[in-house]
Amino acid sequence: MALRFKTRLTLTTSLLTIATIGVMALFVVWITVSGVFEQHHLSRLRMTRVATDTVQYGISLQDGAMKRLSDQMRLTTMLLAELSDLAESDAEGFPDELAERLERALSRATRPGEPQPLSDLLVTDAEGRVVFGLGEQADALRASELAAALGLLEGQAGEDPQVRELRTGDGDGRPRLYGFVRNPETGRIVLVGSGEELLRTIRREYSPQSIVDKFRTLLDLTLVVIVGDDGEILAEGRTPDAALAPGQLDEVRRFCLAFLRDGDDPYRVASLSGGEGAVTRLFAPDSGRPAALYLQFSDATAGDLVDRLVQGFLVVSVLMIAAAIVLSIVLGRSMSRPLMVLEEGVRRFGEGDLHRRVALDTADEFQGLADSFNQMADSIHRYMHELESETRHRERLESEMQIAADLQRTLLPETAPVLPGVKVLGWSRSAREVGGDFYDFIPMSDGRLGVVIGDATGKGLSAALLTTECWSAFKALAESIDSPAELLRRTNNAMCRQTGATGRFVTLFYMVLDAENRTLVYSVAGHNPPFLVSGNGGGLRDLTSEHGLPLGIDFDCAFDEQHVELAPGDTLILYSDGITEARHEMRGLYGERHFRQRVQAMRALPIEGLSDCIMADIEMHLDGGELSDDMTLVAVRCESPVSAAEAAPFVHEEGETG
């Protein structure tokens, strides 16, 4: 199927664009989907880590999960660092230095206008002896809290040589935050008891619900639950659109309680009905009692995300493909526009609108093509214009030639004169519209008849002009001059004056026929000698002449006059060389010999028949070929007195001369 260039261009562009977009979309979808899964994977890892960290500190200080720790918390951390540093320092001067550094740290950490966050600072040695105390309640702390703190530390002693820990507790019915540092090498233990102010802040900032909310929003979890060690759900949070399956919370609660009861693992991962989840240990910030933090990341989230992404990409791809198709059509149209313009221009030009040109300004191959076309169109237009004017000119010339031909035909005799005992006829056929041959019969007052045959050099118009020139001079002179030789001499002189040095000439034979006495007198000016065929035996005799150049060559040249007597049955043939030189491409010339033989053979025929036969014979010889020269024939038959009465005048005219 052959598609148009425009369609092909549009299709190709569209396909290319669609393919590119498709490949890009697929690539992006792949990257995103794999990214989503990666993220899902990472999220699970992070969740696990969060769970691990929470075991250590109750509230993670890492991973950015608890970024909004209060100044107090940071201070506590700082204190821990100081304590740790002190615990490692040598024993001498320890208490004094500690006191100084702690006071310094406290003042640095305290904001102006706010109460000191820490109070009741107490430092003990490994045996629990207090080596330093600060604050009004230092003494009160001593007995009960020291024991509790040391008890708490025992659990960690084996794992980490140097324990730094913050814990909340309920000492003596008052909320406390403890910081512990133990140095196994020095055996020194530092215990810090914090004030109520700090704890209040922590409780406000880190209530179970706020922890749940923070985890949920930060990690994009579907479900976060804190379960107390008594099985109570302390706080619960989930994404707004996540519906809980019936009994799901109960399941979580049971899982958390089991985890708390078993008590050993820092965290545990479970696959529950709502999705995968992890549970970790936590001390409830407000009560300080152990609790479980359950985090659930729904697989559906990833699936939804993928669905949303795929849908999004589908919509975007469809939109982009549509845009690409529109763009391709527009682009294809703009690219093929020059071609359309060209096509239309060429078509219109071909339909004949020769003024049609193609106007393109694209500065590319199309414009080159258009320019070439315009040039070609200009040439064709010019050529057509010239052809038209030439045709007009030729038509005019042809019509003029036609007029000339008509005119020339009027110069030929319309009828042959009727003479007693002698029959004459003539015909002439031109190779062109007009010719250089002519013949005429000139009746004389005394009953004699002048017969002239002539042939101007060349053919066509130039020959015709020469003929007319010669003829008019000849006829004008013939009225007053009797002698053929004299008539030719005078005509020649007239001609020479006319032709000058052009070399053009006219051959001519002129005779005066006395029918009554069967005699004739003739003169030749370079013309083919006529021949006489004897009626008795068919003997041939040429009517030659010693002198006589063609007319128009030599001024004042002399012409002979010859006398001939005719016998009944004699036939005299006057002709132009167009007959003997009638040429066929294969057969060659008609030839003088052949011509004479034909006439001889047909000498018994009436001259009309003889003339017709000769003409037919020449036609046959030419076989439709072009005539190379004008042909003229004049026949004179001397008849017996009986048949003379039957003589009928006629003239044959043939071919183009009509």
Add this chain to the structure above:
Amino acid sequence: MSEASLISFEKHGPVVLGRIEAASVLDAMNVSHFGAELTAYVEANAGVRLLLDFENVDYLSSAVLTELLRINKKIAETNGGFRLCSLNRDIRKVFEITNLDKMFVIYDSAGEGLKKFARAIEIEAQEDAWEQMNRDT
């Protein structure tokens, strides 16, 4: 139509032999081409003694006669000489019929033509010298 040269010119002493190369000088285009070539040569070589050789010519259009007459006149004007040679029977007959054989000096062959033409020129020169001498004395 052919633009190829119809005549080749060769110098033989005082005479230039113009050899017609075409077998027939027939159609109008050929005749005018033939005439133009001859005219151009004659105009370029005033006073040339030209012997035109018809050795290769089988057939002659009578229009050629016009050209020959014109060339003859042109050469005569520049005091040159124009003669013909090696005409075959048919061509010779054309000259005879038109009585133009009496206008032109025609030799049977180029060899004869060259020899006799050269001799004629020599005699002419001697006559001229004689006449000059007579006038001087």
